[in-house]
Amino acid sequence: xxxxxxRAKSQANLxxxxxxxxxxxxxxxxRADLASRTDLRPELLYYLSQDPSSEVRRRIAANxxxxxxxxxxxxxxxxxxVRAQLATKVAELTKKxxxxxxxxxxxxxxxxxxxxxxxxxxxxxQILAEALKxxxxxPPQVIQxxxxxxxxxxxxxxxxxxPLLSDxxxxxxxxxxxxxxxxxAISRRDQVGERVSxxxxxxxxxxxxxxxxxNDSAQIREExxxxxxxxxxxxxxxxxxxxxxxxxxxxxxxxxxxxxxxxLLEKLKKRDDIDKATADAVxxxxxxxxxEGQVEEAAPKVSxxxxxxxxxxxxxxxxxxxxDAILAGRRDFVRHALALRAKVEVDLVDRILKGHSAKGxxxxxxxAGCSMRMSLRLQTHMGGIPxxxxxxxxxxxxxxxxxxxxxxxLDFFASLAE
Numbered sequence: 001x002x003x004x005x006x007r008a009k010s011q012a013n014l015x016x017x018x019x020x021x022x023x024x025x026x027x028x029x030x031r032a033d034l035a036s037r038t039d040l041r042p043e044l045l046y047y048l049s050q051d052p053s054s055e056v057r058r059r060i061a062a063n064x065x066x067x068x069x070x071x072x073x074x075x076x077x078x079x080x081x082v083r084a085q086l087a088t089k090v091a092e093l094t095k096k097x098x099x100x101x102x103x104x105x106x107x108x109x110x111x112x113x114x115x116x117x118x119x120x121x122x123x124x125x126q127i128l129a130e131a132l133k134x135x136x137x138x139p140p141q142v143i144q145x146x147x148x149x150x151x152x153x154x155x156x157x158x159x160x161x162x163p164l165l166s167d168x169x170x171x172x173x174x175x176x177x178x179x180x181x182x183x184x185a186i187s188r189r190d191q192v193g194e195r196v197s198x199x200x201x202x203x204x205x206x207x208x209x210x211x212x213x214x215n216d217s218a219q220i221r222e223e224x225x226x227x228x229x230x231x232x233x234x235x236x237x238x239x240x241x242x243x244x245x246x247x248x249x250x251x252x253x254x255x256x257x258x259x260x261x262x263x264l265l266e267k268l269k270k271r272d273d274i275d276k277a278t279a280d281a282v283x284x285x286x287x288x289x290x291x292e293g294q295v296e297e298a299a300p301k302v303s304x305x306x307x308x309x310x311x312x313x314x315x316x317x318x319x320x321x322x323x324d325a326i327l328a329g330r331r332d333f334v335r336h337a338l339a340l341r342a343k344v345e346v347d348l349v350d351r352i353l354k355g356h357s358a359k360g361x362x363x364x365x366x367x368a369g370c371s372m373r374m375s376l377r378l379q380t381h382m383g384g385i386p387x388x389x390x391x392x393x394x395x396x397x398x399x400x401x402x403x404x405x406x407x408x409x410l411d412f413f414a415s416l417a418e
Contacts, residue, residue: 019044028053035059046070054079061086064093068108075115083124084388087116091131094138110139117145122376125154126387133157140164147173152181153376153387160185167193174199181327183208192218201228206235207324213241222249229255243267250278257281304333312340319370326374326381334382341368344410351413356384358391360413363406366399375399 014022014037022030023044034040035048036059049060049070060066061074062085074086090112116128129146132138143164149155159165159173159182170186174196177183186192187200187208197220200208209228212218220228225242229252232238242248243256243264253274257265268274302310311317317337325333335353339346342364352360361383365375372393379385394400401409 013039016041023047028055031056032059035063038063038065040065042067049073054082057082058085062089064089068112071112072108072115075112075119080121080124081388083116083119083121084127086112087119087124087127088131088388090116091128091135094132094135110142113139113142114145117142121392122151122154123387123390123392125149125151126390129154129157130387133161134163136163138162138164144169152179153380156181156185160188167196170196171199174203180205180207184211184327187211187218188215190217194219194221194224197221198224206237209235210237210241213238213245216246222252225249225252226255229259232256233259239264247273250275253278254281304330305336308333308336308340312337317341319374322370323374323377326377329381331382334378338364338368338370341370343367344414347417348410348414351416353378353383355413357409357413358383358385358389359401359405360409361385362391362399362401363409366401366403366406367410372399 019034019037019040022034026034031048031051031053032055035045035051035056042065045060045063045066046069048056049066050073051057051060057074057077057079058081060070061077061082066074071086071090074082077083077086090109094109094113113128113132116124119125119128125146128142129149132143132146143158143162147155147158147162147165147169159170170189174183174186183200183203183205184207186196188211189196192200192212192215197212197218200212201224212220213228225248228238229242232242239256239260242252243260244267248256248271253268253271257268260268308317311321317340322334322337322341325337335346335349339349342349344364344367349364352364358379361379362372362375365371365378376390376392379390380387391400399406
């Protein structure tokens with residue numbers, strides 16, 4: 001009875017003795033409410049960090065007033081959600097840390113981040129990576145660990161945005177990683193240097209090179225650019241970003257004029273950074289094509305649905321193709337691709353994606369014969385599900401739901417149309 005009365009005082013001041021009695025003998029609800037308070041004495045917050053209730057520990061993990069020594073304990077908590085909540089909080093606190101904070105406090109924060117950066121659960125590390133990816137004062141050793149993580153969803157945000165990675169770090173990662181997603185992330189960095197650009201091109205990853213060419217701030221040596229222009233004759237997806245680069249040597253413009261499609265040739269003509277001789281050379285190429293009957297109307301664009309159907313018919317609509325489309329933001333293509341593979345209507349795919357349901361998306365991937373890795377990518381990129389709410393694989397690869405549970409999810413979303 002006394003604790004029910006104390007609960008009513010949850011928004012009012014509690015004496016130290018009242019708080020202590022609640023922490024020691026209160027109900028789960030009383031202790032959870034207590035753990036959310038910002039006026040609690042540090043020793044009580046520390047005490048509650050070892051509470052038997054995971055809900056109490058989750059609230060302590062989220063409480064900014066929790067002593068850093070308690071955070072370090074929570075970083076090794078058995079409950080994944082406690083650690084995920086802690087990762088979000090500590091990363092945010094790192095952004096706000098006062099430069100004059102005591103060295104001991106900073107040490108606890110860094111040690112907590114180091115523990116979380118090695119967490120066995122991908123979700124925890126992913127939350128940490130997303131929160132620290134642009135933080136200039138993040139502990140360098142934590143950034144190095146995240147940048148080399150085994151999971152792309154952890155490494156890629158840091159590789160793309162972290163200002164703490166040097167060219168030497170990036171070159172080492174490029175040399176040791178064959179993962180296309182990581183090369184693409186590095187290619188999108190602000191102010192990619194020439195040595196890093198060369199290393200990316202040498203890996204001969206078509207998607208990463210396309211990202212590099214589309215990055216206006218990337219520095220690319222003229223010799224490397226020449227080689228890419230030659231390669232664009234076969235890899236036509238490079239031609240558009242090449243034509244649209246902010247600065248192109250006259251030699252590059254002339255060479256591109258002999259390769260690109262009509263629509264891109266018009267863009268070359270309109271560049272305002274080419275001299276008269278180069279402009280005349282481009283115009284001459286236009287006339288030559290017209291005289292030889294090479295200027296044709298552009299072929300009608302194939303719709304995403306038609307492209308998906310064609311690939312499906314050719315048995316080429318595999319997980320890699322769909323995964324690339326997810327990363328490229330090709331929502332319509334992904335919708336139709338999943339519908340074809342899962343043998344369901346596109347409307348059902350839409351309801352699941354718009355439902356922001358991690359379980360529903362996982363069930364859809366299962367039905368489509370895709371992996372949990374694909375499910376995680378779909379959850380975060382197209383399902384609008386924040387990292388701390390995503391559903392992860394069991395034992396690294398297994399679906400965390402039973403076939404019966406996943407079929408129930410599909411039936412549930414199907415019933416919403418009725």
